[in-house]
Amino acid sequence: MDEPDDDAVLDRLAGATPGPGAAELTVAQLEALLFVAERPLTRREIAALAGVDFETVDARLGDLEVALRGRGVRLLAAGDRVELATAPEAGSLIARYVGAEGVKLSPAALETLAIVAYRQPVTRGVIERIRGVDSDYVVRSLLHRRLIAELGRADTPGRPILFGTSFEFLERFGLTTLDDLPALDAETAARLVDGASAPAGPDDA
Amino acid sequence: MDRLPVPVMAPRETPAISFTFDRRPETATQVRLEAFEGPLALLLALIEQRQLDVLTVRLGDLAAAYLEALALLPGDRLPHLSTFVGVASQLILIKSRALLPRSSALAEAAAEEGPDPEEELRRRLVLYRVYRDAGLALRARLESGVALFHREPAAAYAAGVAGARPADEAPLDPALLAAALVRTAQLAPPPAPPPELVARTITLAECAEAIRAALRGAPLVVLQELVAGIRDRVLVVVTFLAMLELVKRRELVVEQDAPWGPIRCRATTTAERIAAGVATDVPIDETLADFA
Numbered sequence A: 001m002d003e004p005d006d007d008a009v010l011d012r013l014a015g016a017t018p019g020p021g022a023a024e025l026t027v028a029q030l031e032a033l034l035f036v037a038e039r040p041l042t043r044r045e046i047a048a049l050a051g052v053d054f055e056t057v058d059a060r061l062g063d064l065e066v067a068l069r070g071r072g073v074r075l076l077a078a079g080d081r082v083e084l085a086t087a088p089e090a091g092s093l094i095a096r097y098v099g100a101e102g103v104k105l106s107p108a109a110l111e112t113l114a115i116v117a118y119r120q121p122v123t124r125g126v127i128e129r130i131r132g133v134d135s136d137y138v139v140r141s142l143l144h145r146r147l148i149a150e151l152g153r154a155d156t157p158g159r160p161i162l163f164g165t166s167f168e169f170l171e172r173f174g175l176t177t178l179d180d181l182p183a184l185d186a187e188t189a190a191r192l193v194d195g196a197s198a199p200a201g202p203d204d205a
Numbered sequence B: 001m002d003r004l005p006v007p008v009m010a011p012r013e014t015p016a017i018s019f020t021f022d023r024r025p026e027t028a029t030q031v032r033l034e035a036f037e038g039p040l041a042l043l044l045a046l047i048e049q050r051q052l053d054v055l056t057v058r059l060g061d062l063a064a065a066y067l068e069a070l071a072l073l074p075g076d077r078l079p080h081l082s083t084f085v086g087v088a089s090q091l092i093l094i095k096s097r098a099l100l101p102r103s104s105a106l107a108e109a110a111a112e113e114g115p116d117p118e119e120e121l122r123r124r125l126v127l128y129r130v131y132r133d134a135g136l137a138l139r140a141r142l143e144s145g146v147a148l149f150h151r152e153p154a155a156a157y158a159a160g161v162a163g164a165r166p167a168d169e170a171p172l173d174p175a176l177l178a179a180a181l182v183r184t185a186q187l188a189p190p191p192a193p194p195p196e197l198v199a200r201t202i203t204l205a206e207c208a209e210a211i212r213a214a215l216r217g218a219p220l221v222v223l224q225e226l227v228a229g230i231r232d233r234v235l236v237v238v239t240f241l242a243m244l245e246l247v248k249r250r251e252l253v254v255e256q257d258a259p260w261g262p263i264r265c266r267a268t269t270t271a272e273r274i275a276a277g278v279a280t281d282v283p284i285d286e287t288l289a290d291f292a
Helices: A006-016 A027-036 A043-050 A054-067 A088-098 A107-119 A124-131 A136-144 A165-174 A186-195 B039-049 B059-071 B075-099 B102-114 B116-141 B154-161 B174-187 B202-218 B233-248 B268-274
Strands: A073-078 A081-086 A148-153 A159-164 B006-009 B015-017 B219-220 B254-255 B264-267
Touching: A006 A081, A027 A043, A027 A054, A027 A081, A043 A054, A054 A073, A073 A165, A073 B264, A081 A088, A107 A124, A107 A136, A107 A159, A107 B015, A107 B116, A124 A136, A124 A159, A124 B116, A136 A148, B039 B059, B039 B075, B059 B075, B059 B116, B075 B116, B202 B219, B202 B233, B233 B254
Parallel strands: none
Antiparallel strands: A073 A081, A148 A159, B006 B015, B219 B264, B254 B264
16 A cells, blocks of 8 residues: 655645644544554654644653553554554464465565665665675565565665665564564674674675 | 485475485585575585584685585576675685695785685675574564554455455346346437438529629629639539520620630610510529520
C-alpha cells in the first residue's frame, strides 16, 4: 500500500484549525488516533492534528509505549513514523485468523537483510563488499517484498542509493523498533563499529 | 575408485558439503555449490567443516581445498566466477608467502604495500560470518511466528496481503445472464433513422427572376457569363430554358453572332412589349408544355 505524501497530508491539515480542546494530547487521545489511522503516522502529522509541539508528541508516545507493554497491541516505531500493531506473542494467532503464510527467504536474502538492518542506511556497494558477491538481484528482491526501502542517496561520488529496513520488516520479524534486533556478537560488533567508522570506499557507489 | 559422496551436513536451506569416502576431510573436500552464492560463504563453510577457528586458521592451507571446490563450480555460476577467482588468488598469494622464505627487507617492503592479505581476508570472513549468523537469527525469529499485524484499510486488501483466497461460490445461473441481456436490449435506444434525401427543386420562375435581376443591374447580359462557375448542369439548362421563356414573352431580346458564340440578352423596352401585344403578368408555365 502506497502511503500518501507527508506534505500533501500536512497541506490538508493546515487548512483545518484545531477544534475545541485539540491543543492538548493525552495518551488516550494518541492511542485512539493511532488505532483509527490505517497507516503509520509521522510525529509531524500528530503534532499538526493535536496542535502541540514535537516534544509533547514524543513524551506522549513514550507514555503510550510504556502503557502498552504486556498488552495485545504495541507501539511500532521506525524513524519518524509510528503505528499500532499486534503484539509479537499474538503473531501466530493473528496469522491463523487472516490466513497469512510465512515469508520464505533464501540464505542470501537473509544475509543481505541482516546487513541492511544492522548497518542502515547502507549502499549496495557496502552490501556487496561484505558479502563478497554481486547483490543486485537480492536487493531488488527485498525491495519488491517491501522488506527494505530506499532512504535517499549518499553524499559520495555517484550518489549511490541508501537502503534501510521498512515497517514491513519490523512487522514480519516481530520487532517494535530496530533496538529489538538480536544483539550481534560483542567481539565482532566492535569490529563492525571500526568498519562503520572507516571512510567509504570506491565500491560504495 | 568409489567416489560416492557422504553428506555430513545438510540442514534445511544451509550450504552443504560432502566428503569423499577414500580421502580425509583435511585434504580434500567435495562441495555441493548450489547454496554458495559467494566465495566468502564457500571459504567459511570449508573452515567450519574442519571445525577450525576463523580467527586462527592459516588460510593458505585452505587454498587447495578451495581450488578443488572451485573446479566443481556449476556453469550457471559463471557470472559470479570472477569473485570466486579473486578469493582464490588471495589464497594462493597467502600460501606462497607462507611457503617461501622471506628476507627482512622483503617483509618490510610487503608491509609498506598495505595490510597483510591474510589478515585482510580473515577480517572479511569474520565480518561476513557476523551477518550470516545475524541472518540465521532473523530466520529463526521469522519462523517463530512473532509477526506483527496492523489494521488494514479494507478487509479485502488485508486478505489479499495475507494471501487468502475468497470462498468458492456457486456458478452463475445462465438464466440470470439471459435476463440481463434482454433488459439491456430493452433499455437500448432505437437506432436513429437514416437521413432523408430531399430533392433539389429548380423552377423556371426562379431562373427567370435571376435573369431579370441581372438585367436590372446591366443593360446587356451574356448568358455564358451568367452561368459561369455553375457546375450543376440542370441549373444551367433550366436557366437557358428560362431565357427562352422570357424571349417568348418578349421580355428579352437575344442575339448570337455565331454558333457557340456569346449569347447576349437585352431587356425589351415597354414600347416594344406593347407593340408586340404580349401580356407580361401571366405566370410562367413550369410544365414546359409550350416547348413540347
